Amino acid sequence: MTHVRSVMTMSLRTTELDPWRGIKGISSASYYPSRRVSADLNPKGRRIDWSISESGNRALIVEYQGAVDSSPVPRFKGMRIREDKPGHLLMLELTEPSMRDVFLKVCLDIIAVLQSIPEDIQRQACLHRLERWSVFFRTERIGLGAKEQKGLIAELVCLENLLTSFDSHTVIASWVGPDRAVHDFIFGQDAIEVKSNRGSGTPNITISSVDQLTVNEKERLFLFVVELNQSAAGSGLTMTQYVERVRNRIASPLAESAFEEKLATAGYFDVDDYSGMTWSQGMTRVFSVTDDFPHIDGSLLDPAISNATYRVNLDACGKFETTKNELLTTLRGV
Incomplete structure (x- = not known):
């Protein structure tokens, strides 16, 4: 994954059902057209962007601060997580279109969590939260009896x-x-x-x-x-x-x-x-x-x-x- 520098700063209201709508540009291995998550969802101004991957999939890019620890990136069906450690970037990419509603919930959850996390532990907290969601993606959802x-x-x-x-x-x-x-x-x-x-x-x-x-x-x-x-x-x-x-x-x-x-x-x-x-x-x-x-x-x-x-x-x-x-x-x- 390469470092993302180009960010489109169009405004986004939380009432929009599809935050990826209107993101323009052709994705490649070196460029992801993106839109910064707006202040109503991201009041702390964290560097978090809605984006489109080179495969044309919906994605969320998180630029974190602090040292990179040894916490592994979780793997699970329906969503791919990639990391650019030198660039301090995590990308969450939806790979199963039928799960787009859940993917949006994951993204909104990550955004919310990062509002209350000190900048030097953003990566750790983000991966902890993703590990929690990975269980959801691995299992057939029937809820608890x-x-x-x-x-x-x-x-x-x-x-x-x-x-x-x-x-x-x-x-x-x-x-x-x-x-x-x-x-x-x-x-x-x-x-x-x-x-x-x-x-x-x-x-x-x-x-x-x-x-x-x-x-x-x-x-x-x-x-x-x-x-x-x-x-x-x-x-x-x-x-x-x-x-x-x-x-x-x-x-x-x-x-x-x-x-x-x-x-x-x-x-x-x-x-x-x-x-x-x-x-x-x-x-x-x-x-x-x-x-x-x-x-x-x-x-x-x-x-x-x-x-x-x-x-x-x-x-x-x-x-x-x-x-x-x-x-x-x-x-x-x-």
Whole structure:
């Protein structure tokens, strides 16, 4: 990719459906006719241009500042990303015309992110955001089902509670549930397993593996159980609203970028429509999982049994119940 110097500065209103309309000129390997993204989308005046590639495809060119780090450029179907490291340029090029609406959303998202990012980390933040979108392009979009929504919302509720005592970088880094780790949050030798249930009438929770409630003498494990029920429209929050509630608590742009990556790994994307299902949140219960907490010990199972799923009645676990404050105090090491 060659350095782009020629930029057409025609104005563009955000109400236009096609920001590439009217870009004139013949593209080649050394020249891309371009239009600077206008101030209503780009109030910080970042060097970001709508452009047409030499293949005639819609493109977005980002000229970034600062040193080039080792972060790799993601690859995925439907969109190509090229980089001119000497020229400090990234080009996003649409290669699958049927995905043009999603491509525009990606471009607008990148533009918005770069407004709040310090100039010396523009490349890193841009690639982090693109990595999040790459998951979207790799997968068939059907959105999260009710069970997946419920599980993710419970983890977001736990994350919100952790943000009251820890900085956003620490909390997002500790959130390993989307990575399919054994537990949902890891703080050194401490771990949190998040579960959801339907309230006092159904106190059982499902344990999906023999490892989930197994601890050794150096570990401390907590159960964080959130009551969640599907509710009538208008009486609860959608999946999207729960996500937005957490976003509003994250002040650091880099932590927000990491949060978006975790959401993508979990299968959540803003472009999916979750307006048809709302969830009401009830009480939260916390339990300290010690050796004598009711559980299946994998070390005692017959070797022929490779795994097991079982249910625990929380009403029979009262002596292990603790508080959210005690959980946070333990994690802080106070």
